[in-house]
Amino acid sequence: MVLTINGKSVTVNAGPDSDLLTVLREELDLTGTKYGCGEAACGACMVLIDGSATPSCVTRINSLEGKKIETIEGLEKNDKLHKVQEAFLKTDPFQCSYCASGMIIATVSLLSRNPKPTDAQIVDVMNRNICRCGTYANIIKAIKLAASS
Amino acid sequence: MEKTEKQMSIHSDPGQNYLNRRKFFKLLGGGLAVVFVSNDLLSLASNRTFIPIPENQIGAWVHVGEDGIITVFTGKTEVGQNIRTSLAQVVAEELQVSLDSVRLVMADTDLVPNDFGTVGSRSTPQMGAQLRKASAAARHELIRVAAAVWKTDPDTLVADGGFVSDPTNKNKMSYGQLSGGKRLLVPISDATKVIPIAERKISGTSVPKVNIKSFLTGKHKYVSDMKVTGMVYGKILRPPAYKSELIDADTSAAKAIPGVIIVQEGGFIGVTANDPWTAAKAIKVIHANWKTSPQKARSELFEHLKNTGDPGRSSGIQGDLSKGLREADHKHKASYQVDYIAHVPLEPRAAIAFWEQGKLTVYTGTQRPFGVRDTLAGLFNIPKEMVRVIVPDTGSAYGGKHSGEAAEEAAKLSKAVGKPVKLVWTREEEFTWAYFRPAGVIEINSGVRKDGTITAWDFHNYNSGPAAIATPYTVANQQNLFHPADTPLKQGSYRGLASTANVFARESHMGDLARMLEMDQLDFRLKNLKEPRFKAVLEAAAKSFGWGARKKSPGNGFGIATGFDKGGYVATCAEVSIINNRVKVIRITEAFECGAIVNPAHLHNQIMGSIVQGLGGALFEAVDFAGGKILNPSISSYRVPRFSDLPEIEIVMIDRKDLPSAGAGEAPIIGVAPAIRNAILDATGIGLTALPLIPDGKVADNVSG
Incomplete structure (x- = not known):
């Protein structure tokens, strides 16, 4: 199968019903996208599919032909961080940071639809993502900083 | 006092876990090393040809390299508490250098001093205090060396920004110049003077997480992200309930899948395969019979605890x-x-294990690298020195990763198949088989x-x-x-x-x-x-x-x-x-x-x-x-x-x-x-x-x- 990942066409050997998360991590070595639950309940594995944050653990690759997949590795362009990454860098919100990729992807998706979200809108959209270290308040700060930059 | 290589050569006995100084400097190059040991032990050195420093006397090492880079060796693990950052702050403060000239080597049992583990909120009070003293001792030693070169009073010299200088003239030498070409080993004691609290400028401030960019770009490699050459993927057959005994298992269907190897030792059954999907599929087609036993339910829990x-x-x-x-x-x-309740660390247990000439190396996320090393040594009946446990910065623990179950399982599989094995627990395994x-x-x-x-x-x-x-x-x-x-x-x-x-x-x-x-x-x-x-x-x-x-x-x-x-x-x-x-x-x-x-x-x-x-x-x-x-x-x-x-x-x-x-x-x-x-x-x-x-x-x- 041919997938479009981070702006490049990539041929993958995995079977068509393979989950995108494992293809990214094990076949393509794009390990920034994390496994957390395997049931679309934690957000650690989120990637952008046509700009929308989607859990890759339950996404079969046969549904992705012709779609644009972006992972955390694709956000930084020409050695320049994405403005969402820049805002998270300035806020320094995380502890173990294992949830960071999913949080950043979810934020990119949120702000692309709603550039100036209210607190309630942030909570509503981000509720799919878990930070077990409990740094939610800091993450909200980072999202607001990204929205204002 | 400065000691020569001959005087200081340390007795090396792998069975005794002594600090091997020669190996230490071989690893680091020359420079200034500060170890946290009691003065009594080092005072023996002037009269003897070796200093036996038992591992348990050493809390941490600080090394000032010929390039001016400061390297800290500690057995503590970074599991999200940002201890890598706060320990670096303490060291940078006492050595009066910028944070980016401090490197922390953490939780690699071959490289760092033995440590009980990252448990009980002890990293800041104990390791922080030890490193503060060790770094202060290094600063005092650098100043002492400079004073000896310039034949002046050490108290008149200033250490700042990686240099020792004399404010009364233009004398200035970098830490690298001062420590270079020498192999200095300096002890510290409780009397080592640290920078007074009121004068501290780095510790007490909110510096960003060390390596933060690698976490925000997906570049940081947690154990579950790592790969080694020739690696295969492992998977374990889990019993249907706790305290189950394996009666028999039919593994023929799994064995028939190309690339699958079955590993069975008593009640332990695992598989390896070239990709994780195949390993998971192989486990699914194993038909096993288990003997289970009645066990207490949550509804009976509190009465049971009271009664027992x-x-x-x-x-x-x-x-x-x-x-x-x-x-x-x-x-x-x-x-x-x-x-x-369950810890639910977002990164489940994971390990990569491989054997080379009888020595086992395991990458795993644990709060007790030396504890896991000892467990593995016991499991395979080999000396502790033949096990190396390395803990990259890990996706959280909260007290839930004191043990090394995934490490043990990966090591068993690797030993049996003769290849490096990666094993990452599923969320269900983490919920069920941890503690x-x-x-x-x-x-x-x-x-x-x-x-x-x-x-x-x-x-x-x-x-x-x-x-x-x-x-x-x-x-x-x-x-x-x-x-x-x-x-x-x-x-x-x-x-x-x-x-x-x-x-x-x-x-x-x-x-x-x-x-x-x-x-x-x-x-x-x-x-x-x-x-x-x-x-x-x-x-x-x-x-x-x-x-x-x-x-x-x-x-x-x-x-x-x-x-x-x-x-x-x-x-x-x-x-x-x-x-x-x-x-x-x-x-x-x-x-x-x-x-x-x-x-x-x-x-x-x-x-x-x-x-x-x-x-x-x-x-x-x-x-x-x-x-x-x-x-x-x-x-x-x-x-x-x-x-x-x-x-x-x-x-x-x-x-x-x-x-x-x-x-x-x-x-x-x-x-x-x-x-x-x-x-x-x-x-x-x-x-x-x-x-x-x-x-x-x-x-x-x-x-x-």
Whole structure:
């Protein structure tokens, strides 16, 4: 199968019903996208599919032909961080940071639809993502900083 | 004194775990090394040809290289508490260099001194203090070397920015020049002078997380992200329930899958394959028969813990309990229950193991790299030196990764198949085959006089543990007793461990007593506390919360609780709103004091994280089980706090620059549950007695306190 990942066409050997998360991590070595639950309940594995944050653990690759997949590795362009990454860098919100990729992807998706979200809108959209270290308040700060930059 | 290579050559005996100095400098090149050992041991060196330094005498190494790079070697692990950053801050401060010239080599058992583990909030008070001294000793030594070169008084020289200079002339040498070409080994002692608190400029400030960019770009490699050449993927066949015995297994279908190798040793069955899908498929087609046995269910848990409770070891009764109860105007007897909860680290257990010429190397996420090394050495019956455990910065632990199950399993598979094996646990495996925070039953029988004097306090904890069991309140007649019991589930450490249960029961009971006395919750506590640090956090939290000053909306309640654990004093205030029995925590104010603050932003994160994680155990987290099976082994069935659970949080950090720094990963969690419980009591008159308080989000009408 041919997938479009981070702006490049990539041929993958995995079977068509393979989950995108494992293809990214094990076949393509794009390990920034994390496994957390395997049931679309934690957000650690989120990637952008046509700009929308989607859990890759339950996404079969046969549904992705012709779609644009972006992972955390694709956000930084020409050695320049994405403005969402820049805002998270300035806020320094995380502890173990294992949830960071999913949080950043979810934020990119949120702000692309709603550039100036209210607190309630942030909570509503981000509720799919878990930070077990409990740094939610800091993450909200980072999202607001990204929205204002 | 500077010592020559000949004088200092250290006895190397692999069986004895001595510091091998030659290996050390071979690894690092020349330079200045500072080890934390007692002076007595090094003083032997001048008369002998070797210095035997037992591993347990060495806490950490600091090395100043010929390139001026400062390398720190410590056995502590980074599991999200940002200790890599706060330790680097301490070292940069004492050596007067920028943070980016400090490198930390952490948790690699071949490279770092032996360490008990990243447990019990000890990294900041112990490792931080040791590294501060070691770095200060390095600075003194660099200045001494410069003074010897310039034939001047060391006290007139200044170390700053990686250079030692003489302010009276133009003499200036870099740390690299001063340490280069030499092999200096310097001891430190308790007398080593560190930079006075008032003059510190790096520790005490909010520098960003070290390597933050690698985490925000997905570049950081957690163990589950790593690959090694020639690696295959492992998967383990799990029994259907705990305490199961394998009767037989038909592995023929799995064996028939190309690339699959079956590894069977007694009841252990695992497979390896060239990709994770094939490994998972192979496990699925193994048909095994197991003998299971009846086991306790959650519904029988508390009765079982009480029934199997050991009589307990009392530290002795103070005063006379029955006299205390006779003197009381009000008596109160209550029983509290605390469920098992799971750590749910977002990165499940993972390991990569390989064998080279009889030596086992394992990458794994654990809080106890040396403990896991010793376990592996025992498992394979090989010397400890033949096992190397390396812990990259890990996707959280919260006390849940003291063990190395995935490491053991990967090592077994790797040994059998002769290839490196990667094994990453699924979420269900993490929920089922790791361990839990202990459940417990706590019984309190107390008496109090009308004026608020507590006359009797008889406290019994079954199973959850003795941490923070002693009451901080003044009580003439008291007993605090821990009764170990038979635990149906595997249990172990957790953030705050038993102090959460003990503080929940104690502070709930105190809430009830204050209510019986019609006394203000804060006043009742202050009246019975002597320790000024307790009073300080209580008053700070109350002030910020607006205790006594703020008006309650109808249906709302205020609660307060306080506690002490592992060097940290905490007071928590909570406000709840209850509409149609549905409880919402709308505000938490917490004051915390753990001595001198090293990194305010990261301390703030630790407190915030403890509060948010504490909400889960307080409100809805509980492990459900029956017949040796976990019934909610997934994130969709085991609810953890999310963005929508976040109340308004106010944090007051009290910086006691005059006191040594304590750890902060645990104590801030302990006040959350009782503060919320007491707020529900305030709003409804209902005194809940079990954690979690409101698993379905509601407080029932028929619960009474």
